[in-house]
Amino acid sequence: MAQRPLDILNESLNGPVIVKLKDGRTFRGELQGYDIHMNLVLDETEEIENGEAARKLGTVVVRGDNVVYISP
Amino acid sequence: MAQRPLDILNESLNGPVIVKLKDGRTFRGELQGYDIHMNLVLDETEEIENGEAARKLGTVVVRGDNVVYISP
Amino acid sequence: MAQRPLDILNESLNGPVIVKLKDGRTFRGELQGYDIHMNLVLDETEEIENGEAARKLGTVVVRGDNVVYISP
Amino acid sequence: MAQRPLDILNESLNGPVIVKLKDGRTFRGELQGYDIHMNLVLDETEEIENGEAARKLGTVVVRGDNVVYISP
Amino acid sequence: MAQRPLDILNESLNGPVIVKLKDGRTFRGELQGYDIHMNLVLDETEEIENGEAARKLGTVVVRGDNVVYISP
Amino acid sequence: MAQRPLDILNESLNGPVIVKLKDGRTFRGELQGYDIHMNLVLDETEEIENGEAARKLGTVVVRGDNVVYISP
Amino acid sequence: MAQRPLDILNESLNGPVIVKLKDGRTFRGELQGYDIHMNLVLDETEEIENGEAARKLGTVVVRGDNVVYISP
Numbered sequence: 160m161a162q163r164p165l166d167i168l169n170e171s172l173n174g175p176v177i178v179k180l181k182d183g184r185t186f187r188g189e190l191q192g193y194d195i196h197m198n199l200v201l202d203e204t205e206e207i208e209n210g211e212a213a214r215k216l217g218t219v220v221v222r223g224d225n226v227v228y229i230s231p
Numbered sequence: 232m233a234q235r236p237l238d239i240l241n242e243s244l245n246g247p248v249i250v251k252l253k254d255g256r257t258f259r260g261e262l263q264g265y266d267i268h269m270n271l272v273l274d275e276t277e278e279i280e281n282g283e284a285a286r287k288l289g290t291v292v293v294r295g296d297n298v299v300y301i302s303p
Numbered sequence: 304m305a306q307r308p309l310d311i312l313n314e315s316l317n318g319p320v321i322v323k324l325k326d327g328r329t330f331r332g333e334l335q336g337y338d339i340h341m342n343l344v345l346d347e348t349e350e351i352e353n354g355e356a357a358r359k360l361g362t363v364v365v366r367g368d369n370v371v372y373i374s375p
Numbered sequence: 376m377a378q379r380p381l382d383i384l385n386e387s388l389n390g391p392v393i394v395k396l397k398d399g400r401t402f403r404g405e406l407q408g409y410d411i412h413m414n415l416v417l418d419e420t421e422e423i424e425n426g427e428a429a430r431k432l433g434t435v436v437v438r439g440d441n442v443v444y445i446s447p
Numbered sequence: 448m449a450q451r452p453l454d455i456l457n458e459s460l461n462g463p464v465i466v467k468l469k470d471g472r473t474f475r476g477e478l479q480g481y482d483i484h485m486n487l488v489l490d491e492t493e494e495i496e497n498g499e500a501a502r503k504l505g506t507v508v509v510r511g512d513n514v515v516y517i518s519p
Numbered sequence: 520m521a522q523r524p525l526d527i528l529n530e531s532l533n534g535p536v537i538v539k540l541k542d543g544r545t546f547r548g549e550l551q552g553y554d555i556h557m558n559l560v561l562d563e564t565e566e567i568e569n570g571e572a573a574r575k576l577g578t579v580v581v582r583g584d585n586v587v588y589i590s591p
Numbered sequence: 592m593a594q595r596p597l598d599i600l601n602e603s604l605n606g607p608v609i610v611k612l613k614d615g616r617t618f619r620g621e622l623q624g625y626d627i628h629m630n631l632v633l634d635e636t637e638e639i640e641n642g643e644a645a646r647k648l649g650t651v652v653v654r655g656d657n658v659v660y661i662s663p
Contacts, residue, residue: 161316162335164342164364172233181326181369182253182299191234197342197366198236198269204302220236220301222269225253227326229364230348244377254397254443263378270380270413276446292380292445294413297397305460306479308486308508325470325513341486341510371470373508374492388521398541398587407522414524414557420590436524436589438557441541449604450623452630452652469614469657485630485654515614517652518636532593542613542659551594558596558629564662580596580661582629585613 168193171231176201179227186219187212190231197223240265243303248273251299258291259284262303269295312337315375320345323371330363331356334375341367384409387447392417395443402435403428406447413439456481459519464489467515474507475500478519485511528553531591536561539587546579547572550591557583600625603663608633611659618651619644622663629655 171190178186178199185208188201199221205212243262250258250271257280260273271293277284315334322330322343329352332345343365349356387406394402394415401424404417415437421428459478466474466487473496476489487509493500531550538546538559545568548561559581565572603622610618610631617640620633631653637644 162344163338164336164344165338166336167344167362167364180299184299192236192238194235194237200234200236200239216300216302218239218303220239220303222295222298222300223366224296224368225299226366227324227328227369228360228366230360231362231364252443256443264380264382266379266381272378272380272383288444288446290383290447292383292447294439294442294444296440297443306488307482308480308488309482310480311488311506311508367510368512370510371468371472371513372504372510374504375506375508396587400587408524408526410523410525416522416524416527432588432590434527434591436527436591438583438586438588440584441587450632451626452624452632453626454624455632455650455652511654512656514654515612515616515657516648516654518648519650519652540659544659552596552598554595554597560594560596560599576660576662578599578663580599580663582655582658582660584656585659 165193165195167231168197168229171229174231177207177230178221179229180221180225181227182225186216186221188219191218194223197226197229199223199226199229237265237267239303240269240301243301246303249279249302250293251301252293252297253299254297258288258293260288260291263290266295269298269301271295271298271301309337309339311375312341312373315373318375321351321374322365323373324365324369325371326369330360330365332360332363335362338367341370341373343367343370343373381409381411383447384413384445387445390447393423393446394437395445396437396441397443398441402432402437404432404435406445407434410439413442413445415439415442415445453481453483455519456485456517459517462519465495465518466509467517468509468513469515470513474504474509476504476507479506482511485514485517487511487514487517525553525555527591528557528589531589534591537567537590538581539589540581540585541587542585546576546581548576548579551578554583557586557589559583559586559589597625597627599663600629600661603661606663609639609662610653611661612653612657613659614657618648618653620648620651623650626655629658629661631655631658631661
């Protein structure tokens with residue numbers, strides 16, 4: 160069954176996601192929202208470095224054009 | 232409960248936010264306004280370097296395409 | 304017979320694809336979905352390095368503006 | 376009271392502004408006009424280097440996509 | 448006689464083309480399709496390095512924003 | 520009196536302008552035309568290096584997205 | 592008399608043009624067509640290096656977003 164990209168984001172709401180950004184940052188958080196630009200709201204966000212939580216960022220609004228991929 | 236990215240910005244109005252820019256700058260200020268491009272108005276803005284306020288910028292209008300993320 | 308780019312993606316649904324990204328990453332996975340921006344949904348995604356699967360990423364939503372090419 | 380980014384530019388007309396550009400340039404001038412892309416008209420513009428006016432540019436039309444931020 | 452860019456692509460369908468990408472890659476293949484963004488479908492694609500076919504890629508969908516030029 | 524950026528370009532028609540490009544080039548020429556993207560037509564264009572005319576380019580059509588600023 | 596950028600391209604049809612690209616390439620060819628994105632069709636195109644024709648490319652379709660300027 161085919162699923163559109165935004166469908167996957169919708170199914171992932173309130174669950175954990177990994178977000179890779181173009182500048183190399185990796186965020187792990189709970190997906191609280193998104194829009195058609197892939198702007199994202201993450202809750203309890205942690206910035207991951209070398210596979211470990213390096214700092215806690217709480218709630219963040221990520222501008223979609225920074226996103227490489229999102230993995231639920 | 233899901234929340235769209237601009238909803239979070241709306242809830243954050245008149246409160247403090249951290250803004251990370253693509254060029255590496257970090258701003259801390261009071262969110263006075265935004266629009267659908269994530270253009271932002273910050274008041275009492277400080278530029279943060281190494282976790283400390285390095286200079287005071289007062290009111291700034293940030294062009295949205297520079298934003299990586301906004302954290303209320 | 305000419306075929307539009309999105310037709311090829313449509314025919315490739317549920318089958319394996321290689322995706323080359325602008326940052327040099329290579330993904331191999333099963334194409335589960337796409338949209339007109341070439342945002343992609345890949346299942347059972349592996350990141351390929353030097354021709355070998357370097358890590359398993361599961362399901363990923365790739366933002367289309369990162370894509371160089373997709374090969375079914 | 377929330378204010379949209381373009382409102383701030385409107386209030387700043389005919390007054391001094393600092394404009395930071397993506398290429399590192401800093402302009403100081405009198406804001407004579409703007410549009411929705413943040414294209415700007417500056418009068419009596421000076422290019423600032425190391426905090427000092429390094430050269431006088433007179434009137435300049437800045438293409439908005441170069442702007443990082445504008446500070447009235 | 449003037450010809451619009453997409454007319455040339457249309458005339459080139461099912462024939463060989465060279466495609467230069469912004470990242471330096473050169474593809475040679477048979478043009479199977481295109482759209483208004485210059486997204487391309489190439490068949491029997493070869494990646495060219497130093498003027499020689501370095502690897503066979505089969506069918507590829509190239510996202511148009513990577514294209515520098517296309518030569519039939 | 521506020522003036523929109525394109526008003527300034529309109530007033531500058533047939534007169535000399537300096538155009539700074541994102542790649543560091545500086546052009547000096549007579550502004551013969553423009554459009555809403557800031558695509559420009561310059562006549563008797565000279566490329567300026569170290570403040571001197573380094574080469575004559577005659578008429579040039581500059582694609583607007585290369586422009587940093589235009590100074591009449 | 593003011594002339595819009597696309598007017599100049601229209602007048603230049605079937606004549607020789609120099610095209611400078613963002614990646615540093617210089618093309619010389621006969622302008623066979625263009626569109627509103629400044630996508631171009633060049634015939635009998637030569638790539639110029641150090642002021643000399645370094646290679647013949649025949650017909651090329653240049654994607655407009657690569658263009659710095661076009662000189663008839």
